[in-house]
Amino acid sequence: MKTIFGPINSRRFGSSLGIDLSPALKQCNFDCLYCELAPSATTDTQKNIVEVSTIINELKEHLNDKIDVITITANGEPTLYPYLDELIDEINKIKNNTQTLILTNSATLVDEKVFDSLLKLDQVKLSLDAISESVFKRIDRPHVGIEIKNIVQKVIDFSNIYKGKLFIEILFVHGLNDTKEEIEKLNDVLLKMHPTRIDLGTIDRPPAYPVSGLSYGELHKASLLFDSSLPIHIASRTHAEPNNSSYDNEEILNTLDKRPLTMEDIDLLFDEESKKRLENLISTSKIVIKKVGNLEFFILHENEKRKRLK
CATH class of the missing domain: 1.10.10 (Arc Repressor Mutant, subunit A)
Structure with a gap:
């Protein structure tokens, strides 16, 4: 299967050419309630692996100066890809002025090698849906052994040394992480970070499980609970070109x-x-x-x- 898809006009990142590091099947350390992919068992390793050379050869065929960003993603979690560091190095050799971006659930930042690899990218989008362990486990359904307190600390550490554009995404699920108490905890943690933007989103694609999102009005009310110094943004398609x-x-x-x-x-x-x-x-x-x-x-x-x- 092809690893390259798009380009897609991302509502947040411009014209995006995607790299799917798991094109054949879902391979993820989370099984999020809101995922647009079908439910599946979690894993902490990739079994089905695409060669770096295959990805780079496909990328060369599609890359042009109209692309704003090369987005590293996956049917699952892209940082589980075992050759991520090598891939990023090879992309950086051919990308010219195009930005590089990865969309990750943040869990593997506890791995020093992954942490250091992401520092090489122009843009990083880290997901952080909850701070409370119980809420985190209900929404993101992580692989055994993954604890939110460890993720939070590594996200803070990363934000303090990363030189590129850092985006934090919080995806709200109705009745789970949209409470005043959980938002207060998120707010306290975000104040320790230095993100370029904090995107507040909700379910707007067919989810894996029977859960519902928030209305725009509810998202707006939630945004008002965050400290005014934080770069909060309500994610929207309306600004796409x-x-x-x-x-x-x-x-x-x-x-x-x-x-x-x-x-x-x-x-x-x-x-x-x-x-x-x-x-x-x-x-x-x-x-x-x-x-x-x-x-x-x-x-x-x-x-x-x-x-x-x-």
Whole structure:
């Protein structure tokens, strides 16, 4: 399977070319309630591994000066990739002015090698959904042995020495980490950090488990509970700029396999011919529409089927 997907107009990071370090299956040390991937057993190692040379060769084919950021991610947790340090070094050799970014759940920062590897990136997005151990375990469902107190300390340590752009993401789940008490704990920890931005988000894609997100109004109220000195941002699609690129059938399927998209996303990403190809894929049932709240997402039929079987 291909490791490169996109480019996607990220609502927060610009035109993003993605690298999926686990394209064949989900490999993660968390099994988050809100994950857009199907539920699966957690792991602390990758069994199915793509060679660094394969990733770099694919990246060279797709990288151009219109890409704002090369985003390292995975069907799961990208920092479980055993050759991450080598991969980052190789990307840095060819990226030119393009920024590098990783999206991680923060748990492996307790590993000194991972910690040092992430320091080489231009941008790092660390997730931190809860501070209380009980809330953390309910939302993120971590692999055995992972404790939030250790993660929190390493996130603080990282923020104090990292020279690039650091983003902290908190994803709120209704009735779990959106309480005043948990937000106060998050606030106290965030005041010890030096992030570029703190993104407050919620469930806006089909989740792995039957949980619900917050409304924009509820997110706004939550944002007011944080210290005014913190760079709080309510994540939103409304500031995305049009890309209107051409996608063939395989690229459409590959992109939707990695990230379900709304029609708003499609209007920003696809040119008119690509939209016609999307319509044909829908008519042949290769792509289906799944509604989450007031939003409708385009998702691969096989992914929808897999989720129903869980």
